Amino acid sequence: MNLLRIELKKIVPYYTFWIILAVYAGLLVLVMMAASNISINGGQLGTQVYQFPKLWQLLTYIASFFNLLLGILVIVLVTDEYSYRTLRQQVIDGMSRLELVLAKFYVILGIGAVTTLFLLLVGLYFGFRYSTDTGTDAILGQIDHLSYFFLQAVGYMTLAMLCGFLVKRSGMSIIVFILYAQVLEPILQFSLSDVIDQYLPIKVFKSLTPMPGQELLDQMTTPTELLTPAWATLPALCYIGLFLLLAYYSLKLRDL
């Protein structure tokens, strides 16, 4: 049984899936274009910031704001299976609960790979258009930001998947997901000391794509403790594993 092939059979003819992905792609390109056209001191902002290799960090930082949309997409795919009762039917027909979770995780990896590839293309387009240095070294110099972005997108989507499996209904799951990511954890971060809160899941994911110029900002204000992308990798992987495990147990311990 090929889990990814089964998922593709469900997803490819599904309009909602493509619409959400198109909105994601459209918004990202729109923001990039808008930012490039802002003129400062008579010069286009694009020519200043879309320079290889710094461009990759900016690009992944901007893209990180749209991860919520990818999360919503995953929630839709998971909760659909509850509302159509197909999760139940798949278990009756022979899938194990572990396979149900793995199948969705493969979809998450797929979406992560496609969006990362899309980011690469967008980055190359804007880079070649505005960058003064288009040598190989400049282009590939900081391209590892893309792999951090991939990990971050997978992290957000795995959290979204867990919300979907736990809550079962799409609207409620989306509210829980956004409430945690945007409200609950920021409050937690506020009440905890930086030493601890840098290991909270959303903060870990966010530190994978740090804001360009954060170092400058830190010099002017009190520095916020933030893991570097390299240091955030291991905790991010642990959270992804934890979310998968929780999703599996939520299926194992409850009736379908």
Next chain:
Amino acid sequence: MTKKYGSLLALNQLSVQVQQGSIYGLLGPNGSGKTTTLGMALDVIKPTSGSFSWFGQPVSRSTKRRIGALLETPNFYPYLTAQRNLEVAAEIKGAPPSQISRVLHLVGLEQRKNSAFKGFSLGMKQRLALASAMLNDPEVLVLDEPTNGLDPEGIAEVREIILRIAAEGKTIILASHLLDEVEKVCTHVAVLQRGVLKAEGPVGAILSAKDSIVISAANQQKALDVLAQLPFIASYHPEKENIVLTLQDGFNSADVNQAMFAAGIVLTQLVVRRKSLEAQFLEIIKQPS
């Protein structure tokens, strides 16, 4: 098996066995625990206590592949066509894709195979679910209320398909709240009420209790004396000026009439009193467990 939902006891220590080749009916009113029973046996509802086995083994992928099942409602992706939905199911069941056209033909949906599931009538949805259950040519078919909500034509179609499948020698487990469906289709029946097993056995023994015959004669005492001598009378008791009696298998009211006449008694009344299925059913579920 026992299942509790909070404080509600949905199923209380049910213990049954289904023989290969039988058509086993789970009969009971709505909320009597039929779907809970099937859901547990199909591995989607966790039993509170108890266990079950298929083909003498614990449930596993290999046992699931020998079973075709539909639970409660037909479960498909509404935006996918019938063909696509069956492709997904075939992939999960490990059934060859060539089976899809066979099962679509079996339920008469090959003309609509490229229509989206959401546009189907309830009867067509139910038939597609039957087709999906047949994909892996299963030894056992589990059907939960397969005719629920269908119009008379749809009921007739689905029942005909079930009987056709049964004729292939498959074991069928069928949950229904319709007495007449169980009586028409099943060989064995278990009667459930509020999660308690009320009766179980061959349909003939449980549901078709013998018709009774009411007779009266001018001399009741003499008639009673004659009845005591007749070998084919199963039971009798006087009821006011009448006598109510039941017969052994293979005898009917004509035999009674003839025997009485031979003994010199002319009956003034001879009526066959048919017991309705509903009356029998109410009798079964009223029995204290």
